[in-house]
Amino acid sequence: MFTVDDLAGALREASGDEPVDLTGPALDTTLGDLGYDSLALLETSAVIQRLYQVAVPDEAVVVDATPRVVLERVRALLGGDVPTGAGGGAHTDNAVVIAAPMERVWSMTNDVESWPHLFDEYAAVEVLERRGQTVRFRLTMHPDESGTAWSWVSERHADPVTRTVRAHRVETGPFAYMNIRWEYRPVDGGVQMRWVQDFAMKPTAPVDDATMADRINNNSRAQQQRIKTLVEAAGDE
Amino acid sequence: MRVTGIGVVAPNGVGTEEYWSATLAGKSGLDRLTHLDPVRYPTMVGGVVADFFVSDHVPARLAVQTDRGTQFGLAAAALALADAGLDPRELPPFALGVVTSTASGGNEFGQREIQKLWADGPDHIGVYQSIAWFYAATTGQVSIRYGARGPCGVVVSEQAGGLDALAQARRMLRAAGADSAAGADSAAGDGCAGTRVMLAGGTEAPLSPYAMLCQTSNGRMSTSADPLRAYLPFDAEASGYVPGEGGAMMVLDRAATGGYGEIAGYAATFDPAPGGHRRPGLDRAVEAALRDAQIPARDIDVVFADGAGVPDLDWIEAAAIARVFGARAVPVTVPKSMTGRLYAGAGALDVATALLALRDQVVPPTVGVTEVPARHLIDLVVGEPREVPLRSALVLARGTGGFNAAMVLRK
Numbered sequence: 001m002f003t004v005d006d007l008a009g010a011l012r013e014a015s016g017d018e019p020v021d022l023t024g025p026a027l028d029t030t031l032g033d034l035g036y037d038s039l040a041l042l043e044t045s046a047v048i049q050r051l052y053q054v055a056v057p058d059e060a061v062v063v064d065a066t067p068r069v070v071l072e073r074v075r076a077l078l079g080g081d082v083p084t085g086a087g088g089g090a091h092t093d094n095a096v097v098i099a100a101p102m103e104r105v106w107s108m109t110n111d112v113e114s115w116p117h118l119f120d121e122y123a124a125v126e127v128l129e130r131r132g133q134t135v136r137f138r139l140t141m142h143p144d145e146s147g148t149a150w151s152w153v154s155e156r157h158a159d160p161v162t163r164t165v166r167a168h169r170v171e172t173g174p175f176a177y178m179n180i181r182w183e184y185r186p187v188d189g190g191v192q193m194r195w196v197q198d199f200a201m202k203p204t205a206p207v208d209d210a211t212m213a214d215r216i217n218n219n220s221r222a223q224q225q226r227i228k229t230l231v232e233a234a235g236d237e
Numbered sequence: 238m239r240v241t242g243i244g245v246v247a248p249n250g251v252g253t254e255e256y257w258s259a260t261l262a263g264k265s266g267l268d269r270l271t272h273l274d275p276v277r278y279p280t281m282v283g284g285v286v287a288d289f290f291v292s293d294h295v296p297a298r299l300a301v302q303t304d305r306g307t308q309f310g311l312a313a314a315a316l317a318l319a320d321a322g323l324d325p326r327e328l329p330p331f332a333l334g335v336v337t338s339t340a341s342g343g344n345e346f347g348q349r350e351i352q353k354l355w356a357d358g359p360d361h362i363g364v365y366q367s368i369a370w371f372y373a374a375t376t377g378q379v380s381i382r383y384g385a386r387g388p389c390g391v392v393v394s395e396q397a398g399g400l401d402a403l404a405q406a407r408r409m410l411r412a413a414g415a416d417s418a419a420g421a422d423s424a425a426g427d428g429c430a431g432t433r434v435m436l437a438g439g440t441e442a443p444l445s446p447y448a449m450l451c452q453t454s455n456g457r458m459s460t461s462a463d464p465l466r467a468y469l470p471f472d473a474e475a476s477g478y479v480p481g482e483g484g485a486m487m488v489l490d491r492a493a494t495g496g497y498g499e500i501a502g503y504a505a506t507f508d509p510a511p512g513g514h515r516r517p518g519l520d521r522a523v524e525a526a527l528r529d530a531q532i533p534a535r536d537i538d539v540v541f542a543d544g545a546g547v548p549d550l551d552w553i554e555a556a557a558i559a560r561v562f563g564a565r566a567v568p569v570t571v572p573k574s575m576t577g578r579l580y581a582g583a584g585a586l587d588v589a590t591a592l593l594a595l596r597d598q599v600v601p602p603t604v605g606v607t608e609v610p611a612r613h614l615i616d617l618v619v620g621e622p623r624e625v626p627l628r629s630a631l632v633l634a635r636g637t638g639g640f641n642a643a644m645v646l647r648k
Contacts, residue, residue: 016301039302043364050360 002052002074007067010051011036014043022067031070032063054078059161076164079181079196089177089200090209092216096224099190100231102163106184108231109193110158110165112137118230119223123149133158136170158182174205193227195220238407240646241496242321242488243589244313246440248284248481248576251312253320257593260601261622265575267464267479270444278449279460282467284481284577285444302365303378304343305482306442309582310375311382313486314436318383321488321496323434325383331431334387335380336406337486338398338439340580340636343370345445379436379486387432388412395636396543397505399439399484399584400644404503406437410491433492438589439581440484452480455637457547465605468578470544470571471551471613472606478546481573484582485589497592501629501647502530508639519543519641520557523631526643527561532629534562537645539600539625541587541632542615544571546578551613554633559614568625570618571603584634588644591630595648599624 008022015036020026026034031041045061048054052074060073098105109118112135116122122139129136135158140151156167165182169175178199185192197216201209243253248266250256259266270283286309291300294312303311314335318325325333347370353361368374373391380389388409392401409429416430443452452458459477461467468479490496504525506518527534540562543554558569572590573583594600600623609617630646 014301016297018297035298039364039368040298046360046364 002071002078004067004071006052007071007074010044010047011040014047015040027068028066030064030066031061034067036063038063048074052078057161057163073159073162076159076162076166076181079183089198090213092197092213092220093194094217094220094224095192095194096221096228097187097190097192098228098231100235102184102186102191104234105191105193105231106160106163108234109182109227112156115139118227120226121219121223128153133160172202174202174207176200176202193224195224238410238489238491239493239496239499240487240588240592241490241493242317242319242323243497243592244316244318244320244438244486245483245586245589246286246289246309246313246316246485247483247579247586248286251286251288252316253589253593257590257597260572260575260590261599263575263602263604263620263622265464265604266481267468267575267577269462269464272444273446273449275462278446279453280449280458280479281460281462282464282479282577283444284479284483284575284579286483299378299382302369304346304369304374304442306339306341306343306345306440307369307375307378309440309442309483310337310438310486311378313438313440313484314379314383317436317438317486317488321490323488323490325385328434329431330384330386332387332433333383333385334389334406334409334429334432334435335376335383335385336388336390336392336402336409336435336437337375337379338392338394338402338581338585339372339375339441340393340395340398341441341443341448341451342372343374344448344451345442346370348445348447351447375440383436385436387435388429393581394505394640394642395638396578396580396583397634397636397640397642398581399579399586400503400588400632400634400642401505401584401640402439402581403437403487403489403500403585403588404505404642404644406435406489407500407503410435410489414491433490435489436486437489438484438486438585439579439583440486440585441580441582442482443480443580444482449480457545457550457637459546468546468574469605470542470546470574470603471555471569471609471615471617473608473610475546475548475551479577481577481579482582483576483586484579485585487585487589498595498646498648500644501532502526502528502645503643504529505640505642508641517553517557517641518639519554519633519635519643520560522641522643523557523561523633526631526645530629530645530647532645532647535566537562537567537629537631538627539591539594539630540567540569541591541630542569542571543633543635544573544578544603545635550635554635555613555615564614565616567616568600568618568623569615570600571606572601574604574606584632584642584644587632587634588646591632591646595627595630595646598627600627
């Protein structure tokens with residue numbers, strides 16, 4: 001876990017400064033107002049990159065970001081922010097390379113309103129609330145073979161700086177919890193879009209963790225292939 | 238164009254008065270260089286600013302992003318402002334400008350980062366390399382520190398640079414004077430109308446292994462291991478120069494009437510291509526500087542010589558002085574015999590020294606020299622300071638590659 005002390009240490013090393021206290025009001029004061037210039041923050045970013053072996057985008061540690069925002073970004077980049085259930089739970093990890101520019105992959109796949117088209121499993125989406133980069137929305141699936149149309153509320157936080165998304169189910173339904181992390185990474189041939197899901201089923205759920213993991217793996221691969229085709233085709237228009 | 242503040246960082250003294258009293262006492266700052274492998278680097282002696290503690294002069298956030306040469310510049314600028322009693326925050330935003338000179342840029346910083354590149358890879362180069370190595374770093378950092386938004390610039394002309402930077406500052410203040418006389422909206426103006434004060438000078442930190450290697454190739458450095466005999470400008474046993482670090486910054490104020498003195502004249506020339514029959518350009522620079530100052534040669538009371546310490550170059554300079562002033566007609570001195578040659582720092586430090594000489598009516602000595610050969614037709618002030626009435630001084634500086642500069646100072 002990248003802590004506030006780790007960030008303070010990186011700022012200190014990069015700026016040559018005395019130790020800095022980032023707790024209290026400083027946590028929500030912009031780095032610019034804390035007296036760091038853009039060059040010092042670029043070096044801070046490089047220090048974090050070297051010490052924690054993580055690629056930090058140039059836009060992540062900037063003068064108008066607060067220590068709290070930077071902490072969230074670095075944690076998202078390190079992938080250490082996904083809580084796992086106490087009793088183990090299940091984990092899925094699926095990725096696809098989309099031959100399209102980052103900006104198009106990012107904007108198309110984060111356009112939640114378009115999901116009933118982008119995915120073939122969703123019948124409807126209803127945006128309930130937007131706050132900055134966070135959106136709360138209700139997803140409704142097509143009815144399954146038993147005629148049940150599953151529906152739940154999710155919350156999604158998309159950070160274009162780190163190109164990561166964190167999402168979780170607010171109404172968990174049959175899940176004890178469901179956390180999802182999306183990562184977008186430039187690779188040879190396009191952008192790798194990766195979905196990492198951590199969840200556990202309630203004891204009362206009709207299926208167990210392993211069965212749900214199989215179902216999610218199969219469905220993720222199918223949906224990712226569909227999204228790949230749609231996003232790549234969008235460039236030909 | 239009066240100099241109202243002086244800041245000195247020199248091997249024989251940090252702080253203007255510390256340097257000046259050491260200089261009058263003939264106290265040399267030259268010593269054995271201990272940081273270089275004597276087997277691989279033929280230069281054994283240099284002028285190190287041993288008493289410079291960065292944290293005494295430069296805030297931590299600036300220290301981490303600056304080379305030693307820039308840290309000298311920041312320190313000297315702060316000392317000069319304090320000496321002038323000037324608080325830049327009290328000036329209008331465009332009233333203050335900065336011009337500095339360096340001959341080698343942030344070479345020590347650059348060497349450290351290049352070593353990281355080859356040892357650990359490109360990810361390990363710090364971002365400050367992008368600004369710290371650069372010739373403009375000192376001007377940039379000084380202007381940022383003091384919010385100096387007036388005209389700023391950098392001059393690179395090897396050892397002539399210190400004089401050339403001060404001259405450029407004077408030029409900008411003159412333009413400011415012309416602009417305000419013509420009105421700020423004058424189409425003929427240079428946009429300097431609001432400028433009243435310039436911080437100008439030069440500093441150098443040329444003793445890193447990388448920088449020493451670059452200088453070694455010129456073949457003019459002394460290989461003597463004796464700090465008292467390694468650098469003997471105009472001496473019969475002159476065998477090259479020794480490098481030194483440091484320099485000086487000055488406050489030039491076009492509205493001031495007091496202060497140390499004024500920059501009354503200046504000129505720069507360039508030597509003809511080597512191998513031809515034309516004379517070097519030093520005496521032309523002296524004559525043009527005198528014309529600029531509108532004073533005859535006989536009114537110059539002391540000459541601060543470039544003092545290369547290389548027999549041929551000493552002869553050229555002594556001949557130029559004798560040609561303009563007459564044989565042994567004016568006292569000549571080389572206080573840099575106590576500091577080594579500071580490259581861009583040298584001209585600025587010599588101007589500071591000359592202004593202090595005008596203030597105290599005393600010519601500081603050249604040290605170490607015991608025998609000036611008869612072929613040098615100059616009156617070298619050797620060993621002890623000489624008290625004489627001083628109204629005007631001439632400072633000379635020459636840079637490798639053919640640069641000559643001459644500056645006339647008047648009390």
